[in-house]
Amino acid sequence: MRNQQSGSFANVGFIHKDLHNYIQAERKIEMKDGDTEYALAYLCAKADANPYFFYKYDKDQENRLGKLFWADSRSRLDYAAFGDVLVFDTTYKTNAYNKPFVIFIGVNNHFETTIFAYNLLVDETIATYTWVLQKLLETMDNKRPVSVLIDGDMAMSEAIQKVFPNAKHRLCNWHMHRNAKRNVQVDEFEGHFKHLMDLDANEVVFEEAWSKMVRKYGLQNNKWVSDTYNNKGMWAQSYLRGYFFAGMKSSQRCEGMHAFFNECLK
Template identity: 50%
Template sequence: MDPGFFCKYTVDENKRLGNLFWTDSISRFDYSCFGDVLAFDSTYKINAYQKPLVILVGTNHHHRTTVFGFGLLKDETLDTYTWLLETFLSAMNNKKPLSIITDCDKVIRQAIKKILPESTHRFCSWHVERNAQENVQDEQFIESFKDCMLNHMTPEEFEQQWMTLVEKFGLQDNDWVNKMYKKRDLWAESFLRGQFFAGMHSSQLCQSMNSYLNCFLQSRLKMFEFVRQIDKAVSWIRYNEAKDDFESSSIPVLSTHLERLEKHAVQIYTRNVFYMVRSEIQDETLLIVSGCANEVDRRVYTLTKFRNAHMRWIVVYWRKDHRIQCSCKGFETVGLPCSHSFSVMKAEHLLSIPDNLILRRWTKDAKDSKDLAVNSCQSPNDFIEMLRFAALTADCRKLCFYASKTSEGYRKAKMEIYQLTRRMEESSKIKGGSISSVGFSERRSSIVSDPARKPRTEIHN
C-alpha cells in the first residue's frame, strides 16, 4: 500500500541473498527535507547471519534521529559500499548530501570519494577518540587531542597547538599520530568549520540507533522477523516525532534579556532547536562591542568576550536587507544564528531574526507539504506520488497522536478516517486508479520465490 516503498537486493553465485537495501515513503520524504547531512556506519551485526547492518540516518527539525534507510551487506568491501551508495541515491531521486559522517574505515572513504566526490566527508569524532585511546594510551594526551579536534581554532592556531601537543608527549615518531595529522582535514574542527553538518560531529545518531534497536532485536532472529522488528523500532521513532511536534506547539516562558528576539525564535523554531537558539542569546551577555566601522552599505562590528579580550570576532551587518555574517561561521556550520549575531541584532535594535539566519530545516514548517507542488515540478510522477503519500502520512501521524489521548477522540477519528478512506477509494476508482491488493501480494511472492529473476531486483510500487 506504500507507493514509495523501495527495495533492491543482489544474490550470490549460490542463489543466496547478497546485499539488501530498503526504505519507505516517509524515509524518502524525510531525506528530501533533511538529507543535507548523512551519517552511517556498519558496526551493528545483531542478526542470525552476522551480516553488517548499515543504518543511514540524519537529524530532523527537532534535532533528533531520523532514519533514511537500511542496508544488510554481504561484506565490507569497496564494491559492496559502492553498491549501497549508488542504490541509496537511486532511491532518493539522486539527491546528494552536502556532508557525510562515517567511521574511519578506509574502504568507506574510497566509496564516498567515488560516488559522492562533492560531499564533505568527516570522520566520526567518537571513533577518532576511540582510536586515539587504542594507539596512545595516555589520558592526558586524549584530553589534549580532543581539544585539538573539537575546539574552534583557525588552521594556524591548530598547527601551533598540534606541534606543542606532539612535542609535549614525545610522539614525533608515532605512526598513528603522523597518519592522523595528514588526514586532519577529515576530523579537525579547524578545517571543517564553515561546512554544514547540522551540529553533528560524530555518528552518535547511528550509535544511539543501534542501542535503540537492542530493545527490539535478538541476535538469532531470522530475516523476516529481523526486518519486522526494525520496522517496529522505526514506527516508535516516528511516534516520538509526533510527540515533539505536539510539544513544539506550546510556548515556553521567555527568560532572556532579548525578549522580542527570543519570542520570534520560539515562534519559528521547534522546541528543541529553540533551546539551542536561546542558549546563544544567553551567551550574548558576555560579549562586548569593541569597535564599529561604517562603510557605504554596511557596518562592520568587532566583538570581544568579557574577561577574554584576546578572543575577537568580526560581524558584518548590511543595512538594506538586515543580513548578518559572522567570522565564527556558526551559521554556515550549524544553521542557527550565533551569539555574536545576536549581539549585532541588539546593537541595531532589530526586533526579529533576519531571514538570512533562518534555515527552514530547523523550523516548525520544515515538513510543510504545501511546497510539494513547487518542489516536485521536475520530478518523475512516481516520485511526486511518493512525496504526497509521505506528507499525508506525516500529517495523519499528528492526527493520531492527538486522537489517541482520549476515548472520544479515538472514536471520532476512527469514524472520520473510515468515511474519508471510503470517499478517496471511490474517487480513485472513478479516475481509473483502483488498487489491487492481490497484485501487491503476487509481486511480493514473486520477489521471494522466483529463482529465474535477475540478480538485482528493484521494487517501486
C-alpha cells in the same frame, strides 16, 4: 511449579540464561533456506501496498541473497527535506547471520534522529558500499548529501569519495577519541588530543598547537599520530569550519538506533 518442588529457583538447574540460549538455538534450527524468500515477499508486499516504498537486492553466484536495501515512504520524504547531512556507522552485526546492518540517518528540523534507509550487507568491501550508496541515490531521486559523517571505515570512505565526490567527509569524534586512547597510551595525551579536535580556531593556530603537543609528548615517530595528522581535514574543527553538519560531530545517533533494533533483529 518446578521451583517450588526444588525449594528455590537456584535449585532448579535450568536458569534464565539457559532458557535464553535454548530459545536462540531453536530459532536457528527453524531458519530454513526459504527465509530469504519470506523477507523479499514481505518487502514486495509493502511495495505493492505503497508505490513509494523502495527496495533492491542482489544475489551472489550461488543464488544466495547478497545485499539488501530498503527505504519506506516516510524515509524518502525525510531525506528529500533533511538529507543534506548523512550519518552512518558500519559496526553493527548482532543479527542471526552476522551480516553488517547499516542504517543511514540524519536529523530533522527539531534535531531529532530520522532514518533514511536500511541495508543488510554481505561484507564490508568498497564494492559493497559503492552498491549501497548508488541504491541510495536511485531511491532518493539522485539527491546527493552535502556532508557525510562516518565511523572511520576505510572501505566506506573510499566508496563515499567515489559516489559522492563533492560531499564534505567527516570522521566521528567519538571514534577518533577512542582510537587516540587505544593507540597512544601516554598520560594526558587523550585529553589534549580531544581539545585539538574541538579547537575552533584558524588553521595556523591549530598547526602551532599540534606541533607543540607532538613535541610535549615525544610523538614525532608515532605512526598513528602521523597518519591522523595527515587526515586532519576530516576530523579537526579548525579545518571543518564553514561546512554544514547540522550540529553533529559523531555517529553515536547510529549507536542509539542499533540498541533499538537489537530487540528486533533475531
